[in-house]
Amino acid sequence: MPASVRREDMTRLKRRVKDISRRMGANLVGIASVERWEQYKMTEEDFYPQNIWEWSKRVIVLGVQIFLPMLETTPSVVYSELYNTTNRLLDDIAYKTANFLNQNGFRAFFFPRDCYGDISVLVKKPEAAFSQVIAGYFAGLGTIGANHTLLTPEYGPRVRLVSVITDAALKPDPMIKKDICIRCGRCISNCPQSCFTARDDRVAAEMDKHRCAAYHEKLKREYRYPCGLCTAVCPVGEDRQIYGASSISEKGIGHVQSFGSKISVGEYSYIHL
Ligand code: SF4
Numbered sequence: 001m002p003a004s005v006r007r008e009d010m011t012r013l014k015r016r017v018k019d020i021s022r023r024m025g026a027n028l029v030g031i032a033s034v035e036r037w038e039q040y041k042m043t044e045e046d047f048y049p050q051n052i053w054e055w056s057k058r059v060i061v062l063g064v065q066i067f068l069p070m071l072e073t074t075p076s077v078v079y080s081e082l083y084n085t086t087n088r089l090l091d092d093i094a095y096k097t098a099n100f101l102n103q104n105g106f107r108a109f110f111f112p113r114d115c116y117g118d119i120s121v122l123v124k125k126p127e128a129a130f131s132q133v134i135a136g137y138f139a140g141l142g143t144i145g146a147n148h149t150l151l152t153p154e155y156g157p158r159v160r161l162v163s164v165i166t167d168a169a170l171k172p173d174p175m176i177k178k179d180i181c182i183r184c185g186r187c188i189s190n191c192p193q194s195c196f197t198a199r200d201d202r203v204a205a206e207m208d209k210h211r212c213a214a215y216h217e218k219l220k221r222e223y224r225y226p227c228g229l230c231t232a233v234c235p236v237g238e239d240r241q242i243y244g245a246s247s248i249s250e251k252g253i254g255h256v257q258s259f260g261s262k263i264s265v266g267e268y269s270y271i272h273l
């Protein structure tokens, strides 16, 4: 950190980082201190940011929303296009936020939102070098649900994330302590591959990530990747209040899924709420 940066300057810098990223399209912005990885021990130590980049002090987590009416057509090319759009947006916001911090004299870069070469790699090893979900939890954006996603008050699990890692000692945001997941089980019962097994002793269900990745490999070949049904059906989130139980009719889902990807008429997925 430049020696000349005072506490009040850091308060101003935090405000500017949040303003800039929001103006570029981020719906959610939260800041975590790297000490939270040590405090909560939710991953192996090799995954702590400070054990990979020793100078890192903060992780700025940026989120963009996934529009419910598009997600509810999944698996479809409509949702594929949205997924690609959120990826482009996240890349831009993260790059420019890190660049802004660099130009103010701080170390900063972004850890990309997905970070795998091909879905076939995930089938063999379904994990990333850095968890955006855990970072989002530590940054105060939400809590982790039964479906292993970050559940936010605003969008439930319908948010995509990216993280900027920096040595700028911005004030961390408070974490959300009360679980947002209401354990309704809809994500579990609607998974087309039965990837989840509920557990009584903790919120997050047991998840067969290999099976989920293998299904995604099939969907990708059919140009209607990713799945995301376990996020589409979640009743949590202010966006759900806007659209109600469903934003599209079953007939409408069938119609959308019948175009633009490799799927036979009649072979489409319903959402069972
Ligand atoms: S993404 Fe689809 S296949 Fe994977 S766990 Fe969620 S509902 Fe199941």
Ligand code: SF4
Binding pocket: 145, 146, 147, 151, 180, 181, 182, 183, 184, 185, 186, 187, 188, 233, 234, 235, 236
């Ligand atoms: S669908 Fe229900 S159980 Fe699953 S994450 Fe959402 S609130 Fe939790």
